[in-house]
Amino acid sequence: MNSPVLSRRELNRALLQRQQLLRRETGSVAELVERLVGLQAQAPLAAYVALWSRLEDFEPAELSELMTERRAVRASLMRATIHLVTADDCLLLWRLVHPVADRGLRGAFGKRLAGADLDAVVAYGTDLLSREPYSRSRLRDVLGERWPDWDATAMAYAVSYLIGTVQVTPRGVWGETGPAALQTIESWLGRSPVADPSIDALVLRYLAAFGPASVADVQQWSGLTKLREVVDRLRPGLRVYADEDGRELFDVPEGPLPDGETPAPVRFLPEYDNVLLSHADRRRVNPAGRPVPLPPGNGAAMGTVLIDGDYAADWRHHRGADPSLKVITHGPITADVRDAVEAEATELLTLIGSKDTPVVVTDR
Known part of the structure; x- marks a missing residue:
């Protein structure tokens, strides 16, 4: 089947428009963060600059308020990296992307955790982080004291990777400083992650915010694998294109495709x-x-x-x-x-x- 071919420049402009980088637009911080399925936020203040580039009249206090009121959080999600998301999306996304953290832990620390009772470590760590925030270094010290024969650093990473945590405020709040302290999602937000979230809905949200995109693109963004079957299931409702190298690209029906010569500001x-x-x-x-x-x-x-x-x-x-x-x-x-x-x-x-x-x- 011959699909319409999109040039690199057309893909560039489509991405910029969907990311609100062709023109700053009005709207709330929470609405934009959800529409973009979160913002990359390893650096604690990165989201403020990202939002300033996308929103008209952005005020840092709006995001700071969302974070201090626990309506937005920084959590390890897509690709097991820190993203700023709304509280609702944190609860929705965690179970979907959790396999990425599990795979990453076993790849990075599997040998160092050999012989450790991982279930016991995770249960104890969950209890600790349900009560109060812990930095990873403090968590390492406590776990190392309890199990001195096992690798303390690897245990601390196991807890932070496997149980679902957020980085608590004041870290990430504009004008304030604080350690990278972790607490469980449930204890910080007062709710549990969604039990059976839809991977199909997540892929559609990605395409709306980043498409047109290939299966490999969706997998790169999320860190998940074996998403071809998900895209194939969605295919009847998607627009299908090709890039200049012949790769198949998918898009939601309403996804904007501006002209490749549309001006793009600095x-x-x-x-x-x-x-x-x-x-x-x-x-x-x-x-x-x-x-x-x-x-x-x-x-x-x-x-x-x-x-x-x-x-x-x-x-x-x-x-x-x-x-x-x-x-x-x-x-x-x-x-x-x-x-x-x-x-x-x-x-x-x-x-x-x-x-x-x-x-x-x-x-x-």
């Missing part, structure tokens, strides 16, 4: 933004295959820049005696593009609370 993204990591084929926003900057910071101090829809620069906010916001482009840019980069950087500095800091744009 956008500053945080570390590990959704658009950079949610496809197996990342060329739709990263045609040169550049690695995302490491190591992570706090999410509001460094990140990447989209120019004409592509990852084309990095940014870092330097504080101290000689403060600046430095933008390093991956190649020469025109004077008009430089002006747009500087203007957007100035707005970012206002969000960060450093509006008088100079912006410095250089080529790599």
Whole structure:
């Protein structure tokens, strides 16, 4: 069967529109976070920059309030990485993506946990984290004291991977600091994860937020495997395309497909933004295959820049005696593009609370 072919640029514009990066739109933080099936949030403040780039008149206090009121949380979910999600989505997603954490634990710590009574460790850890938050280092110390013959670090990871936890506030709250302390989902939210969530519904939500996409893309985003049968089950209700390499792409019927020549404004993204990591084929926003900057910071101090829809620069906010916001482009840019980069950087500095800091744009 011959399916319509979508160019890389068309896929780029489709992704940007669905991620609200072609135009900032109005709406609530909670609505957008749910529509995007969460925001990548390993760095504690990353979601604030991500939302600022997507929402008109975004105020950090709105997200901070959601977190302190436990209506939004940072939890280990897709790909066993930290995502900011609404409380409802945390409860909905955890059982679906839990196999990813289980597989990751056994791959990383299986040998170190050989001989340990994992059921006993997890039961004890669940009891501890149901009562109060624990950092992983504190959890390691307590578990190591109880079972000195077993690997304490591996036990701490086993508990944090297998029982379903959130990183509690004040970590992740704008203007505050706090340790990466964990508590069980049930104890923090006062509800248990959904018992039988729909994987079909999750795949459809992914396509709406990130499509058109291949089966490999869905698996990369979620960390799950064997999703071909899910997509095949959904196929009768999906639009089917191909990319320029002939890969089959799937989409929800109502998914927008803007013209590939639609203008794309400069956008500053945080570390590990959704658009950079949610496809197996990342060329739709990263045609040169550049690695995302490491190591992570706090999410509001460094990140990447989209120019004409592509990852084309990095940014870092330097504080101290000689403060600046430095933008390093991956190649020469025109004077008009430089002006747009500087203007957007100035707005970012206002969000960060450093509006008088100079912006410095250089080529790599």
